[in-house]
Amino acid sequence: MNIPESLVERGNLALERVTDVSAMRVARVYAEALLNAADKVGLTQEVGDELVSIVRDVFGAKPEFELLLSSGAISRTAKEEVLLKVFQGRTSEILLNFLRVLNRHDRLDLIRAVRVAYIDIANARARRIHVQVRTAVPLEEDQRRKLIENVRQVLDLDPILDERVIPELLGGLVLRVGDQLYDGSVRSRLVNLRNQILERSSHEIQSGRDRFSSGS
Template sequence: MTADTHAEDARFAAEFSPDVTAERIAAVYAEAFLDVAQAAGEAESLVLELEEMVREVLDPWPDFESLLASSIISHEEKSQILRRVFGGRVNPRVLDFLLVLSRRGRLDCLRVIVRAVREEWIRRRNEIRVRVRTAVALKAEVALELERTLESLLGRRPIMEQRVEPDLLGGIVIEVGNTVFDASVAVQLERVRKQIIDRSAHEIQSRRDRFRYSE
């Protein structure tokens, strides 16, 4: 099995079946990183820089990720590599964080830790991820109304991740973590749901009209 395959398997495991222990470890490091970042007044930029590192370095270079995760390579060797690759290219606090992870043998959890940093930053900003699946794309004004409704219900500002599923029954499904909004909040969401259904009907009628006129 190649190094690329190992790295891909590791990413798949971290994304879809994260180890509970790794998640707990990641949460501790995420809190420590953000404590320092917030004290320096650079939290948002440092979080973005960590995520950019994953996208621009780890994603295209799986062999490099495998090298960092390897238990065979010593911390001294890894620290030299980290300084050579990232020195002068990333914020010194990001580099220091990577060196700490190397010294403590946690670079194998780097992706999980970066994700935990983002989630902890969302929590500290009193925000919450919300997945919204709808039969048709939401108009801007409808999305804004939905966001306000959810903020009132949840007590936190929702970060909405929208996905269109044309075959979706009922027009809308809202997920917060492992919770799916059901009839208990249907009354508060009914107006938004009706707008989505009305738009679906309008689009269907528009298609029929176009077909009729083209005959």
């Protein structure tokens, strides 16, 4: 299966954790079924985008709408009417039917978890993985390319970089995959890159001091 490159970035899984383990387990079952259905008709990208949009744009703008869908005080019939009114003609038929299935099983509260699981499973199938990269200074393009190559060689997966600059980072480079902070073999293969970043960081700090001392 060919997972489009633009889908894998969606959601940025490091930004959202589903703490209810049992709910996440159920969500993965639903997400895999949705992904299989979308893949059969070549809509993997579109359905993934729609899930992201529901969580980010719809729930983000109207939190009360998410509460309504999750509420046990609202009947399935009423929720069905709301789903059709809001999403019919605005989302793919596959996703609308999926939402109706969730409603029939009283699991509309899982939409956020399904979104996370959908992208997670899509990434796994495409052998892609999110990698948090924390550096003291922004990566240059050549450094980014080397980092991707080194991580790919070590993990045998295609990394999707989540970059963040933390100027006070003393180590120069921190690499995290999932809940694991990688060192050892990974760090040894990245040591040259780390040294380059530290050198650039020191240079920028010294340049700032020189400018301050000169009063410019």
